Each structure stands twice: as structure tokens, then as C-alpha cells.
Amino acid sequence: VEMIMDKLEDKDEGTYTFQLQDGKATNQSSLVLIGDVFKKLQDEADFQRKEWHRKQGPHFVDKLGWEVTDDCNVMLKCKVANIKKETHIVWYKDDREIMVDEEHDFKDGVCTLLISEFSKKDAGTYEVILKDDRGKDSSELKLKDTAFADLMNEVCRRIALSATDLKIQSTAEGIRLYSYVTYYVEDLRVGWVHKICVTLPWFRSSTKMLCGA
Structure with a gap:
């Protein structure tokens, strides 16, 4: 058993009671739609109506x-x-x-x-x-x-992440280190790290390489 309301308007705010009677037996149930409860239901009904109309077209x-x-x-x-x-x-x-x-x-x-x-x-x-x-x-x-x-x-x-491996090129001005990226933007932060390597004696017949930043 159901009752369908085409549109929920302000005048519909109130208490709804459903009553069922069979011979001498009677039962009923009530639903209170007042204040915030009614306003929330009304807003949801308006939204669903607009969504239905929206989906009828692209x-x-x-x-x-x-x-x-x-x-x-x-x-x-x-x-x-x-x-x-x-x-x-x-x-x-x-x-x-x-x-x-x-x-x-x-x-x-x-x-x-x-x-x-x-x-x-x-x-x-x-x-x-x-x-x-x-x-x-x-x-x-x-x-x-x-x-x-x-x-x-x-x-x-x-x-x-698109940067290629670092390459080196000898030019008239000096040594050029470079890498290619897909394209460059001003917001791209670029930093260079330089490590210094020093060769030190290691026992009598070998050497040891120490590297530091």
C-alpha cells in the first residue's frame, strides 16, 4: 500500500497517518513530517526531480x-x-x-x-x-x-620523471652537463649535486677512492 505525491509543497507539512481495518481489527501507523525533517525531505525531493529532468537530455x-x-x-x-x-x-x-x-x-x-x-x-x-x-x-x-x-x-x-640520463659535452666555453625533458616550465625546480672524489694510497700496490658531497 502506498500513496504517491507528485510534488512536496509547503502546504504538505504535517503528520500523516495510515489506518488499516479488517473486520473488527484496526491498526495504524503515523509519520511526522514537520520542521527540519520535512525541509530535508522536501530538498531531497526537489533534487531528485531536477536530476530526473536533467537526465532526459544530454x-x-x-x-x-x-x-x-x-x-x-x-x-x-x-x-x-x-x-x-x-x-x-x-x-x-x-x-x-x-x-x-x-x-x-x-x-x-x-x-x-x-x-x-x-x-x-x-x-x-x-x-x-x-x-x-x-x-x-x-x-x-x-x-x-x-x-x-x-x-x-x-x-x-x-x-x-621524463628526464634523460645526464650527458656531458665539451665546448669552447668548457664542459657542458645536460639532460633532456619533455618540456620546461618555470615552476620546475632544478638542482645540481656535485660529488668530489679523491684518490688516496691503499696499501703498497693499490689505491682507494673516497667520494664526498
């Missing part, structure tokens, strides 16, 4: 996020559903349109934006909007302050 399953690729570039990605050929997919940065995805083929349901050689100039607020005749949905990602610093730290970590 919508996000996973909101916009980021990952750093093996090439040390940044890929913004989200998972979408209920997409059709006519769905418009537009990317924005700081409210400025930066790309329209006109040839989408979301067999895996993933929508991406690749940012090559990510740096401070790429900080900002990114948004992707899905829209067609059935509805509209959007997802936003803020890459500022702490959020930008967290992403930049991961980019620098990946760049550091």
Missing part, C-alpha cells in the same frame, strides 16, 4: 576533471550520456569560447580537451556545455590557486 555522468598524460600534457575530461549527433558540445575558458566539438563520437562516453605544455597562462575556470532540443547540462572546473598548484605539481613531477 548530461554528465562524471563531472569535469583532469589528468596528466604520458607526454606531460594536461587532459580535461568528463563522462557524458544520452548524446546524439545533433548535440552541441562547447568548451569555455573564463566565459570565452575556446572550442566547439563538431565531430564527436562518444563510443566510450568520454569528452576531452587536450592542453599542450600546460603552464601558468592556462590557469582559469573551464566549462563544457552540452545542449540539444531535449535539454542542456554543464560542468565547470576551476584551475586557480590551490587547485592550479596541485595540478602544476603533478605536471612538474611527470616532467622530472
Whole structure:
């Protein structure tokens, strides 16, 4: 036995009683929907209603996020559903349109934006909007302050891991020590460690090598 209410409005606040009678036997149960209990239920009902309407059109399953690729570039990605050929997919940065995805083929349901050689100039607020005749949905990602610093730290970590073994080259100016990385950014901290090795006598017919920083 159930009672369905199409929408929970302020006038519906109160105490609900269900009564069951069979011959001479009677039983009942009451549910109090007053104050904070009613407000919480009303908010949840409104949220579920909006979610149902949102999912009738193109919508996000996973909101916009980021990952750093093996090439040390940044890929913004989200998972979408209920997409059709006519769905418009537009990317924005700081409210400025930066790309329209006109040839989408979301067999895996993933929508991406690749940012090559990510740096401070790429900080900002990114948004992707899905829209067609059935509805509209959007997802936003803020890459500022702490959020930008967290992403930049991961980019620098990946760049550091891409460094090749140290190489040496003799030039007219002197000895050149160098290593290659995927690309360089200002936030990448570079340090050099120098070890000094000294050869000392060791017994009569051998030597000992001591190394120190």
C-alpha cells in the first residue's frame, strides 16, 4: 500500500497517518513530517526531480576533471550520456569560447580537451556545455590557486620523471652537463649535486677512492 505525491509543497507539512481495518481489527501507523525533517525531505525531493529532468537530455555522468598524460600534457575530461549527433558540445575558458566539438563520437562516453605544455597562462575556470532540443547540462572546473598548484605539481613531477640520463659535452666555453625533458616550465625546480672524489694510497700496490658531497 502506498500513496504517491507528485510534488512536496509547503502546504504538505504535517503528520500523516495510515489506518488499516479488517473486520473488527484496526491498526495504524503515523509519520511526522514537520520542521527540519520535512525541509530535508522536501530538498531531497526537489533534487531528485531536477536530476530526473536533467537526465532526459544530454548530461554528465562524471563531472569535469583532469589528468596528466604520458607526454606531460594536461587532459580535461568528463563522462557524458544520452548524446546524439545533433548535440552541441562547447568548451569555455573564463566565459570565452575556446572550442566547439563538431565531430564527436562518444563510443566510450568520454569528452576531452587536450592542453599542450600546460603552464601558468592556462590557469582559469573551464566549462563544457552540452545542449540539444531535449535539454542542456554543464560542468565547470576551476584551475586557480590551490587547485592550479596541485595540478602544476603533478605536471612538474611527470616532467622530472621524463628526464634523460645526464650527458656531458665539451665546448669552447668548457664542459657542458645536460639532460633532456619533455618540456620546461618555470615552476620546475632544478638542482645540481656535485660529488668530489679523491684518490688516496691503499696499501703498497693499490689505491682507494673516497667520494664526498
